[in-house]
Amino acid sequence: GGGESGGVKTGPGVTKDTITVSALTDLTGPYAALGKGVTQAQKLYFDQLNAAGGVCGRKVELLVRDHGYDVQKAVAAYSEIAPRSAALPQVIGSPITNALRSRLESDKLLTIPQAWAHTLLGSRYIQLTGTTYDIDMVNAVAFLVKEKGLKAGDRIGHIHLEGDYGQSALAGSRFAAEKSGLKLVEQQVKATDADMTAQAAAFRKAGVKAILVSVSPKQAASLAGVTAAMGLKVPFAASNSAFAQQLLATPVAPVLEREYYVMTAATPFSADVPGVKKLAGDYQKAFPGQPLDSSVFSGYTTAAIVGEALKKACAAKDLTREGIVTAHRSAKAFDIGLGGAPQDYSQWTRPASRAGYIVKPDKAALGGTRVHQEPAESDLAKSYNPPAG
Amino acid sequence: MTALAELLVNGLASGAVYALVALGFVIVHRSTEVINFAHPSLLLAGGYLVAVLHDDIGFWPALGAGVAGAAALGALVEFVVLRRLRSGSHGTLSIVTIGVDIVLTVEIARRIGAEVLPLGDPWGDRVVQVGGVTIAQARIAALGVAVAAITVFLLAFKYTSWGVAMRAAAEDRATAALMGVRLGRVSAGAWAVAGALAALAALFLCVFPTPGLDRATSFAALKALPAAVIGGVDSTTGALAGGLLIGVTEALAVGYQDEAALLRGGFADIAPYLLMIVVLLIRPTGLFGTRELARA
Amino acid sequence: MSPPALRVRDLTAAYGPVPALRGITLEVPAGGVAAVLGGNGAGKSTLLRALSGVLPFHGGAVTGGEITAGGTSLRGLRPDRIVAAGVVHVPEGRHVFARMTVAENLRAGSLGARDRRRAAEARDRVHALFPILAERSRQPAGLLSGGEQQMLAIGRALMAGPDLLLLDEPSLGLAPLVTARIAGTITEINRYGTAVLLIEQNAALALRLADHAYVLETGAVALHGTADELAASDEVRRRYLGVATSGEDEEDLGPGPAVRPLARWAG
Amino acid sequence: MAAAIGAIGLNLLTGVAGQLSMGHAFFLAVGAYTYVWLAAEPERAAGHTLHGLGWPPPLAAAVAVAAAGIAGGLFSPIAGRLRGASLGIATLALVFLGQHVLFRAEAVTGGVNGRAVPPMEILGLRLADSPEPPVVLGVPFGGLEMLWFPGAALLALAAWFARGVVYGRPGRALTTIRDHEIAAGAMGVPVARYRAGVFVVSSVYAGLAGVLLALVFQRAVPEYFGLALALDYLAMIVIGGLGSVGGAAAGAVFVSLLPQLLTRYGDAIPFVAQPGEEGLSPSEAARVLYGAAFVAVLLYLPRGLRGLLPRCAAPASRARAVRAGDAGDPPR
Amino acid sequence: MSGEVPRLEVRDVTVRFAGVTALDGVGFTVEPGSLHAVIGPNGAGKSTCFNVLSGLCRPASGSVRLGGTELVGLPPHRIAALGVARTFQNIALSPHLTAAGNLMLARHRLTRAGFLACGLRLPSARREERRHAARVREIAEFTGVAAHLATPAGLLPYGVRKRLELARALCLEPAVLLLDEPVAGMNGGERREMARTIQRVRAGLGVSVLLVEHDMDLVARLADEVTVLDFGRRIAGGTPEEIQRHPDVVRAYLGTEAPA
Ligand SMILES: Nc1ncnc2c1ncn2[C@@H]1O[C@H](COP(=O)(O)OP(=O)(O)OP(=O)(O)O)[C@@H](O)[C@H]1O
Numbered sequence A: 001g002g003g004e005s006g007g008v009k010t011g012p013g014v015t016k017d018t019i020t021v022s023a024l025t026d027l028t029g030p031y032a033a034l035g036k037g038v039t040q041a042q043k044l045y046f047d048q049l050n051a052a053g054g055v056c057g058r059k060v061e062l063l064v065r066d067h068g069y070d071v072q073k074a075v076a077a078y079s080e081i082a083p084r085s086a087a088l089p090q091v092i093g094s095p096i097t098n099a100l101r102s103r104l105e106s107d108k109l110l111t112i113p114q115a116w117a118h119t120l121l122g123s124r125y126i127q128l129t130g131t132t133y134d135i136d137m138v139n140a141v142a143f144l145v146k147e148k149g150l151k152a153g154d155r156i157g158h159i160h161l162e163g164d165y166g167q168s169a170l171a172g173s174r175f176a177a178e179k180s181g182l183k184l185v186e187q188q189v190k191a192t193d194a195d196m197t198a199q200a201a202a203f204r205k206a207g208v209k210a211i212l213v214s215v216s217p218k219q220a221a222s223l224a225g226v227t228a229a230m231g232l233k234v235p236f237a238a239s240n241s242a243f244a245q246q247l248l249a250t251p252v253a254p255v256l257e258r259e260y261y262v263m264t265a266a267t268p269f270s271a272d273v274p275g276v277k278k279l280a281g282d283y284q285k286a287f288p289g290q291p292l293d294s295s296v297f298s299g300y301t302t303a304a305i306v307g308e309a310l311k312k313a314c315a316a317k318d319l320t321r322e323g324i325v326t327a328h329r330s331a332k333a334f335d336i337g338l339g340g341a342p343q344d345y346s347q348w349t350r351p352a353s354r355a356g357y358i359v360k361p362d363k364a365a366l367g368g369t370r371v372h373q374e375p376a377e378s379d380l381a382k383s384y385n386p387p388a389g
Numbered sequence B: 001m002t003a004l005a006e007l008l009v010n011g012l013a014s015g016a017v018y019a020l021v022a023l024g025f026v027i028v029h030r031s032t033e034v035i036n037f038a039h040p041s042l043l044l045a046g047g048y049l050v051a052v053l054h055d056d057i058g059f060w061p062a063l064g065a066g067v068a069g070a071a072a073l074g075a076l077v078e079f080v081v082l083r084r085l086r087s088g089s090h091g092t093l094s095i096v097t098i099g100v101d102i103v104l105t106v107e108i109a110r111r112i113g114a115e116v117l118p119l120g121d122p123w124g125d126r127v128v129q130v131g132g133v134t135i136a137q138a139r140i141a142a143l144g145v146a147v148a149a150i151t152v153f154l155l156a157f158k159y160t161s162w163g164v165a166m167r168a169a170a171e172d173r174a175t176a177a178l179m180g181v182r183l184g185r186v187s188a189g190a191w192a193v194a195g196a197l198a199a200l201a202a203l204f205l206c207v208f209p210t211p212g213l214d215r216a217t218s219f220a221a222l223k224a225l226p227a228a229v230i231g232g233v234d235s236t237t238g239a240l241a242g243g244l245l246i247g248v249t250e251a252l253a254v255g256y257q258d259e260a261a262l263l264r265g266g267f268a269d270i271a272p273y274l275l276m277i278v279v280l281l282i283r284p285t286g287l288f289g290t291r292e293l294a295r296a
Numbered sequence C: 001m002s003p004p005a006l007r008v009r010d011l012t013a014a015y016g017p018v019p020a021l022r023g024i025t026l027e028v029p030a031g032g033v034a035a036v037l038g039g040n041g042a043g044k045s046t047l048l049r050a051l052s053g054v055l056p057f058h059g060g061a062v063t064g065g066e067i068t069a070g071g072t073s074l075r076g077l078r079p080d081r082i083v084a085a086g087v088v089h090v091p092e093g094r095h096v097f098a099r100m101t102v103a104e105n106l107r108a109g110s111l112g113a114r115d116r117r118r119a120a121e122a123r124d125r126v127h128a129l130f131p132i133l134a135e136r137s138r139q140p141a142g143l144l145s146g147g148e149q150q151m152l153a154i155g156r157a158l159m160a161g162p163d164l165l166l167l168d169e170p171s172l173g174l175a176p177l178v179t180a181r182i183a184g185t186i187t188e189i190n191r192y193g194t195a196v197l198l199i200e201q202n203a204a205l206a207l208r209l210a211d212h213a214y215v216l217e218t219g220a221v222a223l224h225g226t227a228d229e230l231a232a233s234d235e236v237r238r239r240y241l242g243v244a245t246s247g248e249d250e251e252d253l254g255p256g257p258a259v260r261p262l263a264r265w266a267g
Numbered sequence D: 001m002a003a004a005i006g007a008i009g010l011n012l013l014t015g016v017a018g019q020l021s022m023g024h025a026f027f028l029a030v031g032a033y034t035y036v037w038l039a040a041e042p043e044r045a046a047g048h049t050l051h052g053l054g055w056p057p058p059l060a061a062a063v064a065v066a067a068a069g070i071a072g073g074l075f076s077p078i079a080g081r082l083r084g085a086s087l088g089i090a091t092l093a094l095v096f097l098g099q100h101v102l103f104r105a106e107a108v109t110g111g112v113n114g115r116a117v118p119p120m121e122i123l124g125l126r127l128a129d130s131p132e133p134p135v136v137l138g139v140p141f142g143g144l145e146m147l148w149f150p151g152a153a154l155l156a157l158a159a160w161f162a163r164g165v166v167y168g169r170p171g172r173a174l175t176t177i178r179d180h181e182i183a184a185g186a187m188g189v190p191v192a193r194y195r196a197g198v199f200v201v202s203s204v205y206a207g208l209a210g211v212l213l214a215l216v217f218q219r220a221v222p223e224y225f226g227l228a229l230a231l232d233y234l235a236m237i238v239i240g241g242l243g244s245v246g247g248a249a250a251g252a253v254f255v256s257l258l259p260q261l262l263t264r265y266g267d268a269i270p271f272v273a274q275p276g277e278e279g280l281s282p283s284e285a286a287r288v289l290y291g292a293a294f295v296a297v298l299l300y301l302p303r304g305l306r307g308l309l310p311r312c313a314a315p316a317s318r319a320r321a322v323r324a325g326d327a328g329d330p331p332r
Numbered sequence E: 001m002s003g004e005v006p007r008l009e010v011r012d013v014t015v016r017f018a019g020v021t022a023l024d025g026v027g028f029t030v031e032p033g034s035l036h037a038v039i040g041p042n043g044a045g046k047s048t049c050f051n052v053l054s055g056l057c058r059p060a061s062g063s064v065r066l067g068g069t070e071l072v073g074l075p076p077h078r079i080a081a082l083g084v085a086r087t088f089q090n091i092a093l094s095p096h097l098t099a100a101g102n103l104m105l106a107r108h109r110l111t112r113a114g115f116l117a118c119g120l121r122l123p124s125a126r127r128e129e130r131r132h133a134a135r136v137r138e139i140a141e142f143t144g145v146a147a148h149l150a151t152p153a154g155l156l157p158y159g160v161r162k163r164l165e166l167a168r169a170l171c172l173e174p175a176v177l178l179l180d181e182p183v184a185g186m187n188g189g190e191r192r193e194m195a196r197t198i199q200r201v202r203a204g205l206g207v208s209v210l211l212v213e214h215d216m217d218l219v220a221r222l223a224d225e226v227t228v229l230d231f232g233r234r235i236a237g238g239t240p241e242e243i244q245r246h247p248d249v250v251r252a253y254l255g256t257e258a259p260a
């Protein structure tokens, strides 16, 4: 349905005094850590937004549903919440986003997945933030060639998870390796694998000069530990999902601090950006003792994207779903003062940005990482066009 | 050649850990004929205890506490849940353990949260080099512990009253009761042992080469299921053999995935299961399982 | 005088709503042998299950009455406590642990023994009684022949060194020679002070071994007396000893009660 | 509902014939994906081409069910040879292998992301959510709701069929195979053939359930057809009561509905912390309750939910197998 | 019909298990319509012999011929289909099926209805079920278990289960009946009853009966011929009277209890 109140056109999820937005998150499954950080940060954002008067005289309410990373559960949860929602600032899991894709499109819901597989591109209603995994890996190879002296003919390892995350990263690394004349040594692992000894041995056997890492943080730590113990001293360049602050409490911390580089679009909390510093302070006040990591950043920015879209839609007097999406898509250089490169949301077949930070793990830094290189778009990344899904 | 040797050795080493986990399944199955789906949660509990205690009381006492705690938890599960199910069939009991596992896992996972908890073990990331082959010390310890634990249980099952009582109770509860076997105690004992073994297995699952305990650690327990089966679910020796076999298979499949196209694309993950089917086709009760006895 | 080895008063028991024992009263004197006779379904096995506390395993329960053995009350005790009190039950139908070896089965029998040191001695005695068990000691019990399993079941019970032995059809499936040997064993352990409550379909044998006998019918004691009295009763002779009474032809078993003859099936 | 059909099939296998199967998820997947593949039009999604034959949905569904049966038949050399727990574990391998194949066969399954399920169309009636659902009695009556009717009819049919099997000649043969394999052989039952046969029948049920599930979820994702699903089905039949057709259906409802209800009303569970606070979150509480319900049902209803249905008490209904058996109570 | 009952010939059958020779070149013949008893000490190989006859156990060598058909190597259900029915020493009923269900099971080879027919309740299946249920009831009455038809077999007392086993074997409409200790667990009166039933079966159906029993009185009353096994070997054969006087038999089996 739809309606008109106070001169503002409204759609599902918008009533006289509230706007409901929903999160399909994972609080009990494998990505519970991510889900918790993102959800709390989003709560923080919407609380702040409401404290500042809300949007269009309405409070914005965040409805949270846990799917435990189970696609079928997520689909069921979606059916329940979709009719009541104006937008989805959080959907965890690319399989889940993919599964919901056609329904999101027919429901015209602005959706921001917490997943960065390039295969999610190509829908007007789905907004990926920052760089995609493939872009990250392209930038990573460029970085390794430039700074770590990899030459044409060298071998480079890529350990990746099965599934969208790994496949997307692999698309990038394959492209970049071919362009740079490197020989890619691929190792695929499963989410449940914990011990990377065999993979490390295979890399050593192949004589790789560097390793790209697109696995879970824990698997990454295992790999780093084993390679170090084997005496294979090579640099690692990792996807943003292959590092977590918690790893710095484990014995592999020194190895990580030495030769581990993480490609991410998220501004590290230790960066000298006022907006980020304020966010760090607010978050720690609201959720004392909770880890401050990229999930918080990602949650907050994605909530902000929706918040800004709502504000713009309100200004355009159109709070229907289509109105919200149109408002969102009008942003060509989105920047809310949280660092990083400006993002282009006006087109949906390409990533919002091709420039990401390169950060290094650092125990002493707030959030566990410090900036190694400011966001920059490598030439290789410029020439890369992800095949849209 | 070293490459092959290295793969084999590393396969054996990670196989030792599978063997320890598998042994937990086997013990409960052998003494109660229940497939213990709650094993992963016991594992998580044991590992968690060690992880939170080692800072304060040191590693070895923490390990002791973890083993004792997981044993107590196992016994508690038996006492609170399974004992009340006297009349239940083995199948029902197995399903109940799924429920138990869900409850325990949620609670422990909640406590672990997003952390990766190191267990503070003495081996650290030290490795041993033998003729160009690198093996983690922790893995050598795991192999030692697995072999020792399996020997102990093999002997205990065969030669102690406890073992005899256990097997009698597993086979025929009513008749075992007529022999004066204290059924409650026997099955609580089996669960306690399973818990203790789970804690040990957790230790080796979470030390180098893995960075520590996190909520996903329990998934690794699933890998041990084919190990238990290949060896024969009622055989302790089988648990060792099955574990080692799986470790080696996996290591080889990973190591040679570049050479053989067949092995690519995550083949290593299913290799254990293929191996399992082949074994079951040849020997339906597993390599070391006792054949189903049947005579009219 | 020492208390009786077993005293049962007004024992009632039921499987769910179905009563199986209705007020059984009986006694086994210290060091004595009592026999229980009765047709199929009379409740003999149920009686023994009630005494040894395993009725719940069969979906039944004791609903009333008293059981005392050598002065201790057994009612409501767990089976292992009853074994600890010296009462050992050889269940009907063997129930050997099929997957365990013969030796391990015997070992299981001594689990409840109060004096485990004498287990070796007891085993030697069992082996002497049934040499086949020594021969087959490493074989899984499930592969033994029916009679061999029965020997094992009896031997297993003897391992516990009981004060009171409850035997449910010990001669089931045993060759005449072995039956005779078991009869000898019962007399012998009895001589060393073990009391025996014997359920036996071979009524002639039972009455020869027992001092007292009880006849059960539909869960109640229908007749009781000394073994000699019962052996002389017509009723017992006809129904339980299977002796043909006058009017029946020994040779072809006579016509019996009228039953429609079975013809070959045409379909 | 779809789950109920699958559970009935599994109960025939495990409850009646004593053949433990942990691989039911595999046959569900075969049914679901065969249907999707046959009925879907070729499309491009998430970076690769998805094949499809574009058959009429009812035909595709029928063939999918048959395909699951054939898959069961292919497995029958193993199913006929193994029994009990060994079979269970062998079928477990089937789940893992199956999932592996599903993940790899992207052209058919859509890989990790799964693929959309073409809606069922019967006589031109589209059973799927449409933008403008007809409203009946104030309830938007989407195609999904309409799926209820054929679904319920199929379930009734499946249950009726299963009861016929259980209480008929094959059921007796299977029960005896479970209880005493040797005796069954000696009484003239070809044991291996029956084992294989019941495996096929149960696969057919699973295939049907798979098709329905796919239609209900509107998307088939390989991840779903994993170990957890297989265990769920086992739980269904145990909770429902082994060997009972009605019980299996009840168990299926319990297992598939409870988590959804708990998640939905998770916020209303008392003593639960809000997101962000320490303590049990609603979704965790829902999980815990789910696990506890499992345990509680089996603790207090040792014969499963079937124990709640006096009509279906085992001896009574079994006795109906032979009407000649109404001879009254035996004298006790 | 009795003319159709074929002769059963066992020749030189040897069965070995790990370490035990359970049967060692055993041979005997069961004449059509006769009652042949096999006796011997425990573990002599009597049940093993039955297992060979019913296809549960494959001999290392030797042959078993039923009429013109060789039984060795056939699977159990094929042998059952030829009309060889047996009872088990350790009762082998399905405890969860009712007594009636257990009996109907034995009609398996005589009935046709498969998964489809039963699932769809085709009229043919229902007709068949009714017809056979009537016969089952007749056999149950004949063997004296009719009162228990509705009870799950697992709940029946031992003696009744023994009779149910006999009834089940009869439900197969056999030509050859193998009875393994049919009166074990019965008292004197019940034994006479059982003996009478067996005699009637022979008289009414004309089947051959092979009987294993430790009750010598019963054997003496019923058997036309007796084969004695000891340690897997045939040590004697003949009429009951001959056997009871045979010194080897007395020594190995009967003991001093035997009539001198
Ligand atoms: N587990 C059971 N559940 C229900 N009823 C049972 C059970 N076991 C036995 N009964 C019933 O209890 C009655 C007594 O059975 P019981 O086995 O004690 O007889 P019995 O005298 O030992 O007979 P038999 O000489 O044949 O062994 C019978 O009617 C029988 O059907």
Ligand SMILES: Nc1ncnc2c1ncn2[C@@H]1O[C@H](COP(=O)(O)OP(=O)(O)OP(=O)(O)O)[C@@H](O)[C@H]1O
Pocket (backbone or CB within 6 Å): B294, B295, C143, C144, C145, C146, C147, C148, C173, C175, E017, E018, E020, E021, E022, E040, E041, E042, E043, E044, E045, E046, E047, E048, E049, E089
């Ligand atoms: N499957 C088997 N594996 C190993 N040994 C076996 C097997 N079946 C039988 N035996 C052995 O073969 C011998 C003969 O057994 P069988 O059952 O034929 O004896 P039986 O004559 O029937 O004795 P009973 O009168 O005690 O029933 C026994 O010693 C038994 O232990």
Ligand SMILES: [Mg+2]
Pocket (backbone or CB within 6 Å): C044, C045, C046, C092, E157, E158
């Ligand atoms: Mg009895």
Ligand SMILES: [Mg+2]
Pocket (backbone or CB within 6 Å): C145, C146, C147, E046, E047, E048, E089
């Ligand atoms: Mg025998």
